[in-house]
Amino acid sequence: MSTFCFHIVPNAKANQVIGEHGAGIKIKLRAPALDGKANAALRRFLAEELKISEHQIVLKHGQKSRDKAIRIDGLSDEDVRSRLLPTTN
Numbered sequence: 001m002s003t004f005c006f007h008i009v010p011n012a013k014a015n016q017v018i019g020e021h022g023a024g025i026k027i028k029l030r031a032p033a034l035d036g037k038a039n040a041a042l043r044r045f046l047a048e049e050l051k052i053s054e055h056q057i058v059l060k061h062g063q064k065s066r067d068k069a070i071r072i073d074g075l076s077d078e079d080v081r082s083r084l085l086p087t088t089n
Contacts, residue, residue: 001071001072001073001074002071002072002075002076002077002079002080003060003069003070003071003072004024004025004069004070004072004077004080005022005023005024005025005067005068005069005070006024006025006026006027006042006067006068006069006070007021007022007024007025007026007027007066007067007068008026008027008028008029008033008038008042008066008067008068009026009027009028009029009066010029010031010032010033010038010066011029011030011031011032011033012028012029012030013028013030014028014030015027015028015029015030015041015045016028017049017084017085019085019086020085024067025084025085027042027045029041029042029045033066036063039059039063039068042059042068042070043057043059046070046072049083049084050072050075050079050080050083050084051083052072052074052075056072056073056074056075057070057071057072057073058070058071058072058073
């Protein structure tokens, strides 16, 4: 189980991980920040990128904020970072 901070940019042209943003990870989403659509899109996007079920992704804080704390069950911190962030060798 890992908890990560994410900075979300809604209404983007494409869903994509931008990179690190302070202590968190910046993600752009096509969904608008309206009626929880961006939160649902974030869960779907993370599930796809991490190759896990949406049920393993729990929004802990930030339901109405661009800055979110999300618990990811079943993966270590290293697994999440390696799957979301590009490696720089």
